[in-house]
Amino acid sequence: MDKENWIFPYLRQYHGLFALAILLGPLTILFGGALMFTSGYLISKAATQPESILMVYVPIVGVRAFGVGRAVLSYVGRLTGHQFILKILSEMRVRLYKIIEPQALFLRSRLRTGDILGVLADDIEHLQDFYLKILFPSIVSLVIYTVIIICAGLFSIPFAILLAVFIGLLIFVGPIISYIYMKTKNEQLKRGRHQLYQQFTDMVFGISDWIFSGKHATYIQRYETQEQKLLELETKKHSFVNWRDVLNQIVLGAIVIIAIYWANEQTLRGEFSPTMIAACGLVALSLVESFLPIAGAVSETSSYQDSLKRLEAIQAESSLPWIEADGWKDSLNLSQVAIEINHLSFGYTSETPLLDGFNLKIGQGEKIAIIGRSGSGKSTLLKLIQGALVPTHGEVRINGMNAHELASAVPKLMAVLNQKPYLFNTSVMNNIRLGNPEATDEEVYEVAKMVQLHQMIIQLPKGYGTNMHETGSRFSGGERQRIALARILLQKTPIVIMDEPTVGLDPITEASLLATIFDTLKGKTIIWVTHHLMGVEKMDRILFLEKGKIIMDGSHQQLFESEERYRRLYALDRPLYNLQSGKAHAGRSPSLDTG
Amino acid sequence: MDKTLFSYKGIKPVLAGLAILTVIQGTIIIIQAYFLADAISSLFGRDLFANVFKKLAIFFLALVVRQLLTVWKRNISYYFAARTSKELRESLLQKLFQLGPRFVKEEGSGQTVTLVMEGMMKFRRYLEIILPKLMNSAIIPVMICIFIFFVNIRSAVILGLTVPILIAFMILLGLAAKIKADRQYESYQMLSNHFVDSLRGLETLKYLGLSRQHINNIIFVSERYRRATMETLRIAFLSSFALDFFTMLSIATVAVFLGMDLINGKMELRPALTILILAPEYFLPIREVGADYHATLDGKEAGKKIQEILDKESLQQKQDPIPLWKSTSTFTFSVKGISVHFADSDRPVLQDIQFSVSGSKKIGIIGASGAGKSTLIDTLSGFLTPSSGEFQINGKKLTTLSQLNWQNQITYIPQHPYIFHDTVLNNIRFYDPEATVKEVEKAAERAGLTEVIQSLPHGFETIIGEGGRSLSGGQEQRIALARAFLSNRPIIILDEPTAHLDIETEYELKETMLQLFNGKLVFFATHRLHWMLDMDQIIVLDQGKIVEIGTHEQLIRQHSTYYQLVKTQMEDL
Missing domain, CATH: 1.20.1560.10 (ABC transporter type 1, transmembrane domain)
Structure with missing residues (x-):
């Protein structure tokens, strides 16, 4: 009491x-x-x-x-x-x-x-x-x-x-x-x-x-x-x-x-x-x-x-305390951010470790796709990079600093696009502006144009002032992701983490969303957890995780040439590629005009 | 008040019974007041307590009988409410099964559960309290007023006049409150939902680095909410103030006038005291109408909502004899000119669908989002009845597939197969509860579940589903496959079963699924093109119409819709 x-x-x-x-x-x-x-x-x-x-x-x-x-x-x-x-x-x-x-x-x-x-x-x-x-x-x-x-x-x-x-x-x-x-x-x-x-x-x-x-x-x-x-x-x-x-x-x-x-x-x-x-x-x-x-x-x-x-x-x-403020923010170099993961292990007690002796270096501007079954340790890895979890062994360093000690600086460094971005019960304008509360209206219009929503928004009954929830089903899954993407663009972080943002979208919507994403995030580091292979050709590296370890690692080109397993999976996503594999080159779209 | 009240079965005898009991109760109330007043005025006249005791005893007895009558009335309405809501619930459940998964999806599963579980309870409570209240307020004040009229006309007039004044004021104030509430309804709604909205979006706020400073927002909005609420309450409470004020004023006025009459010797103490005791009783039923305001409102709303669902058009599952599907090539299923309309639009969702299949064929259904794949699947599953056209199963004509004997032949595998809160064993034998453990084990093995089940703490007896051991998406699909292997029904309908799975899981599942399809009639709707290579025939939908039918090779060669669809997907970003 x-x-x-x-x-x-x-x-x-x-x-x-x-x-x-x-x-x-x-x-x-x-x-x-x-x-x-x-x-x-x-x-x-x-x-x-x-x-x-x-x-x-x-x-x-x-x-x-x-x-x-x-x-x-x-x-x-x-x-x-x-x-x-x-x-x-x-x-x-x-x-x-x-x-x-x-x-x-x-x-x-x-x-x-x-x-x-x-x-x-x-x-x-x-x-x-x-x-x-x-x-x-x-x-x-x-x-x-x-x-x-x-x-x-x-x-x-x-x-x-x-x-x-x-x-x-x-x-x-x-x-x-x-x-x-x-x-x-x-x-x-x-x-x-x-x-x-x-x-x-x-x-x-x-x-x-x-x-x-x-x-x-x-x-x-x-x-x-x-x-x-x-x-x-x-x-x-x-x-x-x-x-x-x-x-x-x-x-x-x-x-x-x-x-x-x-x-x-x-x-x-x-x-x-x-x-x-x-x-x-x-x-x-x-x-x-x-x-x-x-x-x-x-x-x-x-x-x-x-x-x-x-x-x-x-x-x-609640094990974590509420922190009023900490003094990060200013002392960070945001132009070049390198992520270094050394001998990283993580596991909750009494269970087999979710990650085990994991090593990974990601330089500024590198684009990495991570693929794995549920339970392979993908989400845990993301949480460790975001500093939300503390490694059991080893370290996650961001520009030399321990990720979990960065606390309030993390949102300055990395933005997150996840499966179901939350849209708040306020105007479209306010929802986008959440990425940077100081952004001017013009800046908001700018990013909305970049994610190709501007035209659609100005046609809403109250334009940018339309309430998100009143729009009801007017915003489809792909459009909701675009709003979230616009936010991230305002957030202007050097790193963007994507946690299966395209699950549940149909392939055509998915392809066009991914195209917009890669187009607008040029120059940023991308760490992308995905469930299949659409768009992975655009990545510098593809990592396959299994039971907390990397089992395949390389660019699409490399994996396609050296890994039978990868070829099999790729055939599932690009079946027609397989059908005409004699003619097409790896990583390029197969020609369909031969039929 | 609420006219639908009178439409419930058996309400008339209930109302009659309640009316009779209320009249008796009204009489008892008058007796009770009379004898209390009598006792007091006798004592006032220096009578001995022993002589007065009999009167007090009658007062006491009347008090108890009055309460017993209340109990009796409560019981009547309690059992009536229980019976009515039971009947309503049964028809609601029936209706739910008729409306099927499409309705649940539209309405939201959570909404549906809340309506049946909580809405029903609220509705029952409403029925329970509203009936005696209505009776009391209609009968008791009138009886008391008439009684007082015969004792002292002036008092009766004062009391009688108060009620219309009171009601007029309550209506005026109620309107004022409503106007005020309406005017700020939007901002009010937003303020009251702000906190929940903040909590739900907390993860996003955290990612954006705004979660900590957002607390100032919460404080600010909470304060605004408080001020807005207080403003509304200030007016809303005025109506109960008016009720109190006029009641009290009226009683006070009656008392003063009675006092005058007494001083002037126009009246004796006993009748005056009787009136004074009866005056609050006169207002009591009226005041009670306003009590439990929210319970009443909620219950009424729930009742309305339930009635709306019951009034919805739905298809009764039919029980026509339908021949069991055979995998011989002479056994055909044809769809002839089917169109499907939804109530809220005049454009058909499916238009003039026509195709025919025979024996064990695998039919792929493909098309862009909104082309009508799900509608076609729902029609084939019997969740939708077409507005025109017909089906033929080996010559037998049918206008709908909402047929027990058709649905009994189908295994349906959706994107997220539902896992019941039960053991693995019972989940697998959901369709065939009589299957032996051995049969289930065999089905599990064929679905590739053996290893997974062995790793569970209690094997086949492990509880899975909501609140139990959780399974991955791929494992859930395998449970559905095991169900299909066990029930071995001749027709399989699949709706995007692998869309949400990671590619390795999909790859592993594919082999198992193809085994399952052997010798069966398969309808498979998906965006995932690789499945099309394994289909015997592909139905290509575009804007609710079949634009092409053929094998993969044929369709590619045609260079039409299918070709375009494939091409878009195969293009680089």
């Missing part, structure tokens, strides 16, 4: 607003009570038929004041509560961001889907409900409870104790029993739901298989049986709530009767005037009702615990 906690630190930080919200809550309810009290008093007093209306003037004013006051207080109270919670939400977002940012490059592998990020953002919103629906009402109830007991205690201690016990049933015993009962039920429900969810997701993704298998009637039946089981659990919860509410009403009735009895006793003893009986009865009815929702709210606490747990887990897992 120290700094890891996502709830209490904020109460301390915004104690002023919190106190105000907490003060306004009970006041609202007490005003409501006071309204009924004065009304009861007013009527009883009036029933004694006083000489003049002036005798009841104060309660008349009181009734109106409390009535209007309650409404105003409730309004101000709700606004204060939301003001408080929104301030906290702002803080939480910043905090979550600071936790996640350092591990940005590992998120995909660690959290599996990008959607978990959405879940985390939702979790923070859920905590909002925790404050508004559970924490505030609970504290408000406690305050009113205390006020009632103290007020009663001023007149009679035994009566106060009696009230304490009865109301205690409503705000302690009921909620605690509910919480315990609901907790197990909710857990069972959650498990069941999760299972069903998984099963159903499986069905939706595998829907074609279900249709071809002809078994979908069985599936629906199975699904419904499970829903039925969950429904039975929910029905149990439902009847529990029903009986709890009946018991609550019984307690409420008892308290009202006790209050009337007591007020009557006081009257008989002459301490109260008879007008107080109605007042006490009505105020009891009104105040006690405000305690009734507590049990329901508290019993749902467990539903927020998942959100809290996830947030705490992500914080506990």
Whole structure:
């Protein structure tokens, strides 16, 4: 319960607003009570038929004041509560961001889907409900409870104790029993739901298989049986709530009767005037009702615990600290950048190393393609070059400096074009300008022209001001990559890393995208991980990785001449080359005009 | 309110039952108030507590009975909601299978799951809360108002008048809030999504070297979001303020007027007190209508969305007898003048498709993106029904291939075959759950999976799929191939099965796949040209039409679309 906690630190930080919200809550309810009290008093007093209306003037004013006051207080109270919670939400977002940012490059592998990020953002919103629906009402109830007991205690201690016990049933015993009962039920429900969810997701993704298998009637039946089981659990919860509410009403009735009895006793003893009986009865009815929702709210606490747990887990897992700033940037030579990899090994503990005794030198302007199966160590190699991972043995040096020590200088040195570039929910202009926030509009137009998107963009409804997401499917896979490429051009780094940017594109789009890429990235070092051989003729070197080692290395020309295996693979990508291999030269397009 | 409510099966008896119980409940509420007032005024008149006790007991009893009636009403609507949503869910699931993978893709798999799982739950909750609420607000205030009318006309008039004033104000304020919200909806949406957007794009920001300074952005936007939200809330909360204000004012006014009448001796304490106790009860159902606002709104939305899907046109899978495909050359499958239209455009996606195949032939389907390859594959698989034309299977005429007895003969291998969250064993025998372990082992061996499976911690019993052991793209394809070897269905339809694989994996898979194709009718759509060399016939599509059919050599010689397609791909960059 120290700094890891996502709830209490904020109460301390915004104690002023919190106190105000907490003060306004009970006041609202007490005003409501006071309204009924004065009304009861007013009527009883009036029933004694006083000489003049002036005798009841104060309660008349009181009734109106409390009535209007309650409404105003409730309004101000709700606004204060939301003001408080929104301030906290702002803080939480910043905090979550600071936790996640350092591990940005590992998120995909660690959290599996990008959607978990959405879940985390939702979790923070859920905590909002925790404050508004559970924490505030609970504290408000406690305050009113205390006020009632103290007020009663001023007149009679035994009566106060009696009230304490009865109301205690409503705000302690009921909620605690509910919480315990609901907790197990909710857990069972959650498990069941999760299972069903998984099963159903499986069905939706595998829907074609279900249709071809002809078994979908069985599936629906199975699904419904499970829903039925969950429904039975929910029905149990439902009847529990029903009986709890009946018991609550019984307690409420008892308290009202006790209050009337007591007020009557006081009257008989002459301490109260008879007008107080109605007042006490009505105020009891009104105040006690405000305690009734507590049990329901508290019993749902467990539903927020998942959100809290996830947030705490992500914080506990984060091994990398948030760094405010470091002093790189200026001391770098960006015109000539050499990459040198010596005896590089990398592996997570207890597994066979992903890279093993790896050597590679890349000079400025060299173009390298890396090919390998999944698991051959390609992505690990890229992460090591980007300095996101620290080598187990050996070193990755960039202009003589250890890559993993470059930290914030890395984006100045290398840009990345990956499989799914993220396009932000802002204008096309802003999306491109992310490459260099200081770029002028003209510079943005310039790079857009280079990636051959300018014409298309100016034809959009709002041109460069068009929102990326509004464009919907108007941007195809190839065009999205072109936007990302434009960004990289603005970023002006000497090195560009490409991580399979053409997967999923059709061959014609792929070819034209690659042509644009190679055209615009002239003079830059290119490290390109690719899944097949289209475009590799343009590379200075092609590396084949297998189990963390280089198994083939050379230019297209060299490999084609010396490696049977390479020829076989090349034939797959350029089948017609194979067909007419007698005539064509390696690396040149085969002539098709002979047919 | 929501008219579709009345279309659900069996809602009329439910509403009638609820109405009767609500009328009884209204009576009980009046009794409860009356006896409480009676008890208090008797005590006020110096009666003995023992004498009054009976009245208090009736009050107490009424309180409990009233709650029991609430429970009863809740149960009625709970079971009605459960029953209705069960029926709706069943038809929704049915519908999903009819709409098939095309719908899931359009709608998004995540969306579909959320709608069925969460949307259904929200809808049920909505049904559950809306019915008693509607009844309460329609019946109880009227009953109380009529009762008060007979006791004291003026109070009844005050209470009666408050409601229209209150509703008018709520509507006005609601409109104001909506106008305000609408006006800044866009920026509001953007602000509220900014954080998620930032997190999702974090990797990109990091690459661009912007991730650290982006935190200032987050702080700035969060603050703007807070201010914008508060501004909207200030108006949105006004409507509940109005509700509170007028309710309280009305009760206060009633109290004051009652006081006047009492002073003037026009009235006695008991009826006055009864009215005062009843006044909050009069407003309670109206106030409750506004509660659970979001639950109501969400549930209503979900219900609408579900209904939209149920109303969608879909093809019911037919069960016509269709002859089992034979690999003899006399056994033919013909497509005659098929055209496919989508609802949202008048241009056909496929136009006048015509071809005929017989026996065990391998048919390649090729064309540029958007030429109609996937549509043709979906039509052959029975996921789409053509708007005109017909199919003939060995002479048997059919208008659609959405046929149980056709789909039963097909093995379908997409780009990403789906791996179920289950054991390797069950994944391979998904189509034939009765297959023995030995048969599965043999199929796995033919698909080249033996080594992979041996390296798994529990061999064939290892759980794979989402949340289980993850497989590479090539291994997933091999699972699909093993399924195909095991089920040994005579027709195989493939849609870009190797597009996303690295070239070495593709090379290794090719051999296995060609073995699988032996003696079967194969439809193979792909961009990867090397497959065309192994096809017996190639269908070339361009803008929804078949432009050429022939073998690779024939098509190359024709120097037409296929030749151009090949040429573009073979050109240097």
